[in-house]
Amino acid sequence: MIHTPLLQIHNLTTIYPSSRGPVRAVNSVSLTLEEGRVLGLVGESGCGKSTVLLSILGLIRPPGRVAEGEILFRGVDLRQMSQGEIRAIRGKEISMIFQDPLSTLNPVFKVGEQIREALRLHGMMNSGRLPWPFDRQTGRRERERVLQVMAEVGIPSPDDRYAAYPHQFSGGMQQRALIAIALSCNPALLLADEPTTALDVTIQAQILDLMRRINREHGTAIILVTHDLGVAAEFCDSIAVMYAGRIVEKGSVDQVVENPQHPYTRGLLASRPRITIPKEPIAPIPGSVPDLADLPAGCPFSPRCPLAQGVCREGPVPLFEVTPGHTSRCLAHNDFRRDYDWAWTDRIEPGHITDIRTLIE
Amino acid sequence: MSEPQPNGVPLIEVRGIQKHFPIPRSPLAKLLSRRGDSIVHAVNGVDLSIWPGETVGLVGESGSGKTTLGRVMANLYPPTAGEVFFHGEPVVNDMATVKMDRSGQPVAPKQVPYYRLTQVIFQNPYSSLNPRKTVREILSTPLTHRGIRSSREREEMVRMLLESVGLNERHAGSYPHQFSGGQRQRISIARALAMHPRFIVADEPVSSLDVSVQAQVINLLERLQKEFSLTYLIIAHDLSVIYYISSRVAVMYLGKIVETGPTLDLFTSPLHPYTKALLAAIPRVRKERRTERILLRGDIPSPLNPPGGCPFHTRCQVKVGRICEQQMPPNFQVGKQQVACWLYGDPH
Numbered sequence: 192m193i194h195t196p197l198l199q200i201h202n203l204t205t206i207y208p209s210s211r212g213p214v215r216a217v218n219s220v221s222l223t224l225e226e227g228r229v230l231g232l233v234g235e236s237g238c239g240k241s242t243v244l245l246s247i248l249g250l251i252r253p254p255g256r257v258a259e260g261e262i263l264f265r266g267v268d269l270r271q272m273s274q275g276e277i278r279a280i281r282g283k284e285i286s287m288i289f290q291d292p293l294s295t296l297n298p299v300f301k302v303g304e305q306i307r308e309a310l311r312l313h314g315m316m317n318s319g320r321l322p323w324p325f326d327r328q329t330g331r332r333e334r335e336r337v338l339q340v341m342a343e344v345g346i347p348s349p350d351d352r353y354a355a356y357p358h359q360f361s362g363g364m365q366q367r368a369l370i371a372i373a374l375s376c377n378p379a380l381l382l383a384d385e386p387t388t389a390l391d392v393t394i395q396a397q398i399l400d401l402m403r404r405i406n407r408e409h410g411t412a413i414i415l416v417t418h419d420l421g422v423a424a425e426f427c428d429s430i431a432v433m434y435a436g437r438i439v440e441k442g443s444v445d446q447v448v449e450n451p452q453h454p455y456t457r458g459l460l461a462s463r464p465r466i467t468i469p470k471e472p473i474a475p476i477p478g479s480v481p482d483l484a485d486l487p488a489g490c491p492f493s494p495r496c497p498l499a500q501g502v503c504r505e506g507p508v509p510l511f512e513v514t515p516g517h518t519s520r521c522l523a524h525n526d527f528r529r530d531y532d533w534a535w536t537d538r539i540e541p542g543h544i545t546d547i548r549t550l551i552e
Numbered sequence: 553m554s555e556p557q558p559n560g561v562p563l564i565e566v567r568g569i570q571k572h573f574p575i576p577r578s579p580l581a582k583l584l585s586r587r588g589d590s591i592v593h594a595v596n597g598v599d600l601s602i603w604p605g606e607t608v609g610l611v612g613e614s615g616s617g618k619t620t621l622g623r624v625m626a627n628l629y630p631p632t633a634g635e636v637f638f639h640g641e642p643v644v645n646d647m648a649t650v651k652m653d654r655s656g657q658p659v660a661p662k663q664v665p666y667y668r669l670t671q672v673i674f675q676n677p678y679s680s681l682n683p684r685k686t687v688r689e690i691l692s693t694p695l696t697h698r699g700i701r702s703s704r705e706r707e708e709m710v711r712m713l714l715e716s717v718g719l720n721e722r723h724a725g726s727y728p729h730q731f732s733g734g735q736r737q738r739i740s741i742a743r744a745l746a747m748h749p750r751f752i753v754a755d756e757p758v759s760s761l762d763v764s765v766q767a768q769v770i771n772l773l774e775r776l777q778k779e780f781s782l783t784y785l786i787i788a789h790d791l792s793v794i795y796y797i798s799s800r801v802a803v804m805y806l807g808k809i810v811e812t813g814p815t816l817d818l819f820t821s822p823l824h825p826y827t828k829a830l831l832a833a834i835p836r837v838r839k840e841r842r843t844e845r846i847l848l849r850g851d852i853p854s855p856l857n858p859p860g861g862c863p864f865h866t867r868c869q870v871k872v873g874r875i876c877e878q879q880m881p882p883n884f885q886v887g888k889q890q891v892a893c894w895l896y897g898d899p900h
């Protein structure tokens with residue numbers, strides 16, 4: 192039997208028209224995700240991470256459009272499906288947690304009712320009876336089920352909170368409610384768009400812990416979008432780093448974090464303050480993220496790259512396989528003299544945060 | 553950053569600061585509950601000293617009162633209770649008594665408006681700059697306040713300010729929306745510098761910026777501190793930023809400072825159970841470090857109705873006993889750290 196990964200994306204290109212010309216928010220992106228695995232999509236704001244997730248679900252709003260590529264879910268191309276078919280998959284097999292919890296929860300409905308609605312929609316409440324409030328028995332059973340789900344995602348005293356409205360929840364609890372809704376269909380794939388960015392570190396740790404438990408206990412595969420390499424490293428099996436709509440480096444967490452290859456990945460790691468003894472200086476990446484409607488020719492990172500040479504500004508840069516499974520889109524791996532100058536990032540030891548607890552002991 | 557010893561007279565000191573915000577209730581609600589307005593206890597009894605040349609990092613969860621405390625220290629909010637001291641003298645009617653020059657040499661005491669000594673860099677570089685003014689106008693206003701009347705001189709100073717934050721003269725005629733987030737934060741910093749202050753409160757100066765640009769701004773703040781002999785209170789929720797930038801750290805929880813200490817001591821041997829939980833929550837990049845960790849349960853309680861006794865007792869996993877719920881722990885000195893927790897003191 193031929194092995195079919197859960198999700199395979201080939202050359203996905205998504206374009207938003209703009210007054211300054213078309214924005215290739217996602218530019219020929221390819222990704223593979225196996226059942227039950229966790230992939231981190233990392234990069235700074237505006238590099239196309241959310242657009243990748245929205246493209247998978249067919250949620251790009253016109254005039255934006257998926258211009259090219261295949262999105263194979265269990266071997267079947269989602270792009271070839273009818274709206275009805277894709278809606279069925281969206282509800283049952285693939286779920287998404289959006290970047291801003293308050294904008295996704297409906298402000299005028301009680302949180303408990305919204306979770307109940309999601310469970311009903313996904314047939315998790317099948318009882319064959321008249322829906323609540325016509326049948327008290329079912330009503331009670333459904334409520335029990337909702338409370339159980341709320342408890343599972345760690346909403347404290349669910350009984351009291353069932354009837355609360357979204358604005359009465361803290362950011363962390365809103366995010367939990369969304370996770371409860373996203374999980375109500377027991378999906379094979381969960382797309383999580385910066386689920387912790389708006390939250391405090393302690394709440395972030397709780398939410399990541401919850402998602403990890405779901406991954407382990409239900410075998411749910413996850414794509415986690417984040418701009419924090421620390422979060423990605425802690426949570427994911429593999430990482431794809433995006434810059435200006437392209438994936439510039441991809442590999443297992445160990446490959447990408449312990450042995451970063453692309454100058455952008457190295458720059459991201461070098462610009463992140465680290466908790467080390469003694470303190471190490473940080474090295475900013477000069478400049479800022481380019482305008483996607485007005486990209487430089489050749490490598491989009493070239494205006495900021497300390498290694499850039501003339502060839503970098505000429506044509507598209509191919510992907511190089513550095514070691515099996517570890518790829519990087521940079522000419523330095525092939526075209527440059529071997530002794531090119533990595534000095535600016537050389538002081539970066541593999542591993543970037545010293546564990547505080549080992550310091551304590 | 554530099555590691556000056558906290559000794560001598562603090563540049564800024566606050567004692568017993570409380571800041572309460574009344575939340576107006578409808579007359580009907582008042583009648584029904586027979587109570588008045590509810591009150592947010594945003595800052596609820598804080599003592600903090602900052603010595604010249606220090607960078608104090610203020611950390612804590614969202615809603616713990618960091619911004620409010622920073623604004624009280626910069627005299628943007630009058631405190632509900634407590635006092636602000638500059639060079640050891642109380643700030644009265646917005647006037648401070650300056651007793652030392654920037655290098656710490658005593659000078660004849662002089663009354664100076666407090667706003668000339670302290671400046672704030674706000675949490676959000678998008679809303680804190682007037683969109684209808686050019687950069688030149690934004691920077692000239694504080695210069696005029698300082699009494700620089702000649703426009704030639706102001707123009708020259710605008711140029712120098714822009715250069716010191718890594719921009720240049722070409723940018724002077726542009727409006728804030730024409731800049732990126734990182735550049736706008738540079739403009740906010742230049743505006744704060746224009747007043748030539750001694751003390752700067754920077755409220756989340758990098759949290760709205762991209763990671764790669766954060767490092768540029770952090771390095772800029774560090775360089776300017778040396779160049780202009782500045783003292784900083786830096787508010788941030790990112791603990792790696794705090795670790796990197798601060799010489800001393802204060803940890804805030806529900807309107808109270810629960811622990812302070814030199815950065816290295818506090819990060820290597822956190823004392824307060826909340827500080828420990830906060831540090832344990834930092835995501836770790838390195839493989840062998842990515843282990844299971846103790847998680848803090850639940851959310852921060854509402855400052856509308858803070859729990860009695862130790863503010864952390866509703867989430868604390870190592871409570872010493874009933875006293876935690878009944879009595880607010882005072883500050884205990886442990887080594888170079890100060891910690892408000894009954895684990896470190898004899899309750900009687």
Ligand SMILES: Nc1ncnc2c1ncn2[C@@H]1O[C@H](COP(=O)(O)OP(=O)(O)OP(=O)(O)O)[C@@H](O)[C@H]1O
Nearest residue numbers: 573592594613614615616617618619620621789855
């Ligand atoms: N002007 C105000 N009126 C009423 N309540 C306020 C006001 N300013 C702040 N608060 C409340 O005081 C508490 C502390 O707020 P503050 O902004 O100081 O927190 P913070 O620690 O800076 O949080 P963050 O990390 O989210 O910026 C919060 O509960 C907040 O809602």
Ligand SMILES: Nc1ncnc2c1ncn2[C@@H]1O[C@H](COP(=O)(O)OP(=O)(O)O)[C@@H](O)[C@H]1O
Nearest residue numbers: 207214216235236237238239240241242243483
């Ligand atoms: N609905 C939209 N219409 C037009 N442009 C968009 C839209 N959504 C995103 N973009 C643009 O596409 C690019 C990538 O955006 P996004 O996928 O949101 O990035 P990220 O999630 O990595 O921050 C950005 O340049 C952004 O401005």
Ligand code: SF4
Nearest residue numbers: 490493496503521522
């Ligand atoms: S291709 Fe050239 S410009 Fe692009 S990242 Fe590599 S060295 Fe830098």
Ligand code: SF4
Nearest residue numbers: 862865868876893894
């Ligand atoms: S005083 Fe008691 S409740 Fe508060 S932190 Fe210490 S041990 Fe925990």
Ligand SMILES: [Mg+2]
Nearest residue numbers: 240241290384
């Ligand atoms: Mg996004």
Ligand SMILES: [Mg+2]
Nearest residue numbers: 618619675755
């Ligand atoms: Mg704040």
